[in-house]
Structure formats: C-alpha cells, structure tokens
Amino acid sequence: MTQPGINEIGAIIRNIRKERGLRLEDLADQNISPATISNIERGVPHVSLDKCMYVLNKLDIDQNQLSDLLADKRQGMDHLEFELLSIETMNDIGSPNDALKELNRLNLADSHPYAAVMYYIKGKCYNSLKKLHKAEKCFHNAIRLASQSDALENSNIEAASYTELGLCHYYQNNLEEALSFTENGMEAFVSEGERPHFRFVLLRNKAIYLERLNRFGEALKVVEGAWKELDQIGHMQVVLGFYCLKAELLYRTGQYDDAIEVAREGLDKARMECKHDTIFTLWTIMASIHMAKREWRNAERCFQLALFLKGTSVKEKFFAFTYSRLGVLYIHQERWNEAEKVIDLAIQIGERYHDAPRLLDAFVIKGDFHRIQKQYREAIPFYQKAEKLAHQYKYKNKLGKILFRMAKCWEFLDDKEFQACLQNMYNIKKETEEMVEDDLEEIS
Template identity: 45%
Template sequence: MRKSRGLRLEDLADEGISPATISNIERGIAHVNSSKVYYLVQKLGLNMSEIPSILMEQEEELKDLKLTLDSIEAIISMGKYDEAMTKLEEIKIEDHHPYSAILHYIKGKCYAGMKKWNRAERSFSMAISLANQNRDQENIEAASFAELGLCCYRQNEIEKALEFTESGLDAFQESGGRGYVKYVLLRNKAVYLERLGRVNEGLRVIQEAWDQIDQIDESATVLNLYSARAELLRMAGQNEEAIKYAQEGLELSRRNKNYQCMFDMWTIMGSVYTSEVQWEKAERCFYTALASQGLLESEKALTDTYVWLGILYTEQKKWAKAKTYLEKAVTNAEAHNDAPKLTYALRIMGDYFKQQGKKDEAIPYYQKALKLARSYGYKKNQSQILFRLSQCYQETDRQEFEKCLLNMYEVQLETKNREADIFEEAE
C-alpha cells in the first residue's frame, strides 16, 4: 500500500514509528509491537476491516506468481534456458518480496544450465541472503547451497563443492518445503567424498541416507545412491557387497528405464570383475555398458568405461586394444573438461607404457597428469603420480628421482590424515 502511493519509508516515519520498524512490519518480523502495526495502518489511511480483503487479494497474486515460477522451473528442467530466462526477466519484485529468494534460486539454476558459472553463483548467493532475510520456509537456502556445490563440481573444484554441500545440510530445515533437497545433499556429499577417495566417510554418509531411503520419492536420487554405494564398496575392497548393490541398482534402473544408471552399474560390476581377474565377465559388463551409448544423458561417464577396458586389456597384455581405449578415455575426458577423470586416464596411460618398460613414453603422460592434479589441488593424486615418476627416473636421472621423492613427501605430509584417493585403484 505504501509503494502504491509512491511513499518512502521516511515519508511515513515520525516520532511514533521509525523507518526500521516500518520495514520490519512490512517484512513480517514477528517481534514488532502490535500497537505499531495499528499505528502504521492508520497512517496509511486504512481501516482494519479492509485488511482481510487486501490480504486475500495479495494471496491470489502470490499464488499466480508461484505458478509462474513453478512453470519456469519446469521449463529449465527441459533444457529451454533462453525461454526460461526471458520469462524470469519479466518478473519485477523487490528483495523483501516473499518469493524473491525463489526467483534468484531459479535464475541461478537457469544460469547453471547455460554454464554461466559466475552468474549462477551470484544468483545462488543472493538467494541464500534473501532466504535468511525473508523467513525461508521452502529450504531455498539449503537448495542454493546444493546448487553452488554442483557448480563447483562441474568446474572440477571438488573440495569446494563438498564445503557448500555441508553448509546446505546445516541449513536444511526438516519442517520446511522441498524435503527432497536433504537427500540430494546427502547423495552429492557421498559422490564428492567418493571422488576425493574418502571412502569411509562416503560410506557413512550413504548409510545415513540409506536409513531414510523409503522416504525418498525421487527415483533418480535413489538410483544414484545405489551407484555411489556400489562404487564406494568396490573402492573399499568389499567386492561381494559391491556386486550385490550394483545388481540391485541395475534391476531398479531397468524398471525405471534409467539408462545412465544402468550404464554406471554395468561399469562398476566390470571394474569389480577386473580386480578379481575374471576377464570374460569384466569384458561382458563393459561392452553391455557401452551398448547404452546414445541413450545416455551425458557421454561424460564413458571415460570410466574406456579406462577400465584399457586396464583390462593392459593386464592381459593386449597392448593394441588397451591403447585404443585409453586414448578414447583421454579424448572423452578432455572433451567434457573432466579434470579428475582426465588426470586418472593420463596416469593409467603412463602405467600402460611403464608396464611395457617404455618409461620415456610414460613420463609425458605422468607429467600432464601431475600438472592437472596440482592445478586443482588433488593432493593424493599428486603423491601417486610423483611415485610413478620417481620409478621412471630412478635409473636414468638421479636429480629428478630425488626431486620427485621430496615433492611426494611434502604432499603426503599435507594429506597424512586422509583416506586413499579414488585414483589409487588400478596399480
């Protein structure tokens, strides 16, 4: 009513009511004395009997806006980002509006879909700030932290992604809306811990989510939890359990026609059989996974399967086949700007040459992998690559050999309390 009459806070303020109190009343701050509310209503020339009808009118406006925001969020999920942004730009509301945090959250999702990371991060940060100011009842703060984590993850900043995700879990309100956000956060935390090789921590998070899995109504989240659990169990050397959960996840993903998850499960099973020296079973699993190529949401995941096929054929000394798939792995990881997997693929390519005694050819791949690991702060991975480089230099370059060992020691000091890294596999 104040804005419709072109009045500022200062225009209504006097010795009986301050601009701050007027602002608190407008924002619904609970501790304002009710006499101040009546005083403000009178100053606006309103009758208290008019208030119910004004509120009903405002409630209808809010319902219309919420429907508009819901429709835009649906359009974003279809990948129609330009159309969604056009509609978002048409919405003009003040920061104290009840839906201002939701508006900025949805803008952030749109920018993230367009891979405009800086704009996305600014929008999510604004959503968090406004959610704190405007009585967040929809868990927009927690959801925005989850999205900030995903933005970092997609830019290969996994440690930072984990920090945002933990902030999201701290911010989540059990009594608020968007209850699914809690399970998305738990799933993402488990995946980030898996990528960082913090296996035991990841399994604890998975167990926390598993205890509540019947409450998760989003099949994709449930399937991702199966995938993460199977992978973490494999990394922990619990192969029988890994196969069990991979098979359960495979059946569930088949029923839901989730080809991405089916692909993941077949790859995980193939990696388990590779470590158990069951070559035929492993090969069958990997080629079944690749059969879903073209049906996947993203071909980024192909890197894992290519790497494992390279490992499989390297172990069998089928050098030509191994090299073909390792080259595919490197190319695919580069195409998708997937630094963790590219680091891994380069390291395995170095192993491929080292196992043949071709240390001079292995060194460039190790050096590229080391440069990436340093660039993104993958400490454990640096240690593993430095060890391999030291093996390559041991008999030919004493100075480089000692330099690698010293650098490896310094890195290990920084990570001595952490668990094995995801890239420790496939020696």
C-alpha cells in the same frame, strides 16, 4: 498477528504509498520515523503491530479494507507461487532461457517475500546454461534473502541453494568447496519443511564428493546411514544414485561380493525404470569389480554392455572413465593397440569436458601403458600432466601414486630426477601425514 501477517501488511503499506506517490518522509511524524516505516514495509521482525496500524490509519485504511486487501494479496501470492513453480519446471525440462525470460518479466524486488525463490530458480537456470559464476551469485542472494524471511523459514530454499552451490563448485572441480557448501545445506535443512527430498539429495551429493576425494570410508558411512531410509526416498533417480554409490564404495573398499550384489539389485531397478545412465554406471562398476577379481572375460563383457549404451541418453562425458578402465583391462591382457585407442578416447573426452578427476586418471593410465612396455620417456609426460592436475585441484591423495610411477621411469633415465621424485614423495607424505589409498591401482 503472526510475523507473516506483518510481512503482508508491510507489503500492502508499501504498495499503497507508492501508488499515491508518497515518500517515507511524507508519512513520518513525531510518533513514527521514516526508518520505522521502512522497517514495517520490509517486514523487519521487531516492528510492533501497533506501529503497523498507526501507518494504516494515516493512509485511511480501516480494518474492513485491510481484510479485503489481505485477501487480494494472498490470492496474488498463490498465483505467484504457481507462476514460480511453472517457471522452475520450464528449466527442469530443458528450457532455461525461456525460464529466465519469465523470471525477468516477474521482476521481483529484493524486498518481496518470494525474492529468494526467484533467485534460486534463476541460479538453477544459469547452472543449466553452465554460467556458473552468475549461478553462484544468484544462490548467494537466495540464501541471504531466505535467511531473513520468516515467510520462507520452512521452504528449504536455503538448503536447496547450498545444494546447487555445491554443484557449481563440483562442475569446476573444486571438490572441497563443493563438500563444504553441501554440509552447510545439511545444517540449513528443515526436517518438517517443503522440498523434503533435498535431505537425501544432500546426503547423496556429500557421498559423491567424499568418494571423488578418495575418502571412501567416510563416503560409505554416509551411504549406509541413508540406506536405512531408502524406502522413504520418493525420487527414483536419487535412489538409483545411492545404489551406484554403494556398489562403487564397496568395490573401492575391497568388498567385491557385496558390491556385485548391490550392483545387480540396482540394475534390476534401473532396467525397470529404463534409466540408461544408471544401467551404464552399474555395468561399468561391475566391470571394475571383475577386473579386481582378475575375471577378465566377465569384465570385458560388462564393458561391452556399458559401451552398448553409447548413443542413448547417457552423456558422452561419462564414457571417459569407462574407456580408461577398459584400457587397464587391455593392458593386463597385453592388447596394446586396443588399449592405446580407448585410453586416448578417455583423454579426449576428459579434455573436452574439463573433467579433471577422470582426465587425471586417463593420463596416469596412459603413462602406465608406456611404462609397462619400458617406454619410460614416453610415459613421463603423461605422469607430469597428471601431476599438474593433482596440484591444480589439490588432489593430494593422488600425488604420491603419480610421483611413485614417475620415479619408476626416472630410475632408468636420470638419477637426479629420480632423487627429486623421491624427495617430492617424502614432502607429500610429510604434509598429509598419512597416505590414503587412492583409486589408481598399480598395473604390474
């Protein structure tokens, strides 16, 4: 009999024992210990089938009765699978509180074969509700139980839980931890298992976290590896995510014409699917590309098209980056009043949603806004806020650029502070060994 069969027998023994009000000790004798019976009930791998049959005989369960009980058990498991699928769907369509109520109604014990699935769905619900610490606890439980259950060895619940743990840390601006959990998920993924789309979700998320860490070359390598299998991805949102990533990374690495080609192809697919968020993202990327090429008129038109999607399904927090980049455009054109207005909007949105990377960028651009107008004292507080965020979230690749900008201000105000900035720049350089170009372009 296979190990899943022994798991099923163990569950049947436990149910019958509890129905009859028996303790483990009541079934134990000189041939079998309470610990062994407990192992049988929990489906511990090393338990022999003979021991299982011995306990069944003590419970007066013959082979025919066992077959009937197993059939009933499997029917019940099929129904439970359906229940869990319906509950997960409830969360996915925006009803996490209702889904949690249903999960609490099921109240599966940790010893249940589907307990890991329950914890995974519960973690997703808490993620949806932004109760991230509760979500993390659920995902860790799901990983622990899934790794112990042969019945779930092909379910990819472990890989899915690592994916969600990565998102938990990403939402808290812990990018290194998000990347680490995502790589764990890739190691846990079973190629021939269930939930096959998670392979590409994990690759996409890894590339996102690398991009946010300014590790553009590594991120692009991940995207290009997945690009060869793009037609195998059944989830259109994941496909469109790869288009956004590739266009962004090609732009970051100076491959502007290739970036425009990918962005336009992605826009065609997004428009056919009416995916407003992707359309918004790609027009913002297109704007950045045209800015890099100093094609100001085209850049402004792209920004206008992106901002035209305000009030649609595009989430407000995503507009912080667009407003920041538009502010850079206006600075280049010396449209100071318009620049300050949109940069302040970017700061407000970044603060509202605790989006550290975008808020840091907005602070730097606001500092640039003042510095370029030789308003050095007004610029320094914004650079200092950016520096604080960079230290808080360990964005070491951004620190050098921030300190250099600050030094450009202190040079005209305070020689002691200027020298301190230079010393700090040296310390950062020494610590990281090699400064990596980040995404904050110098405005001159």
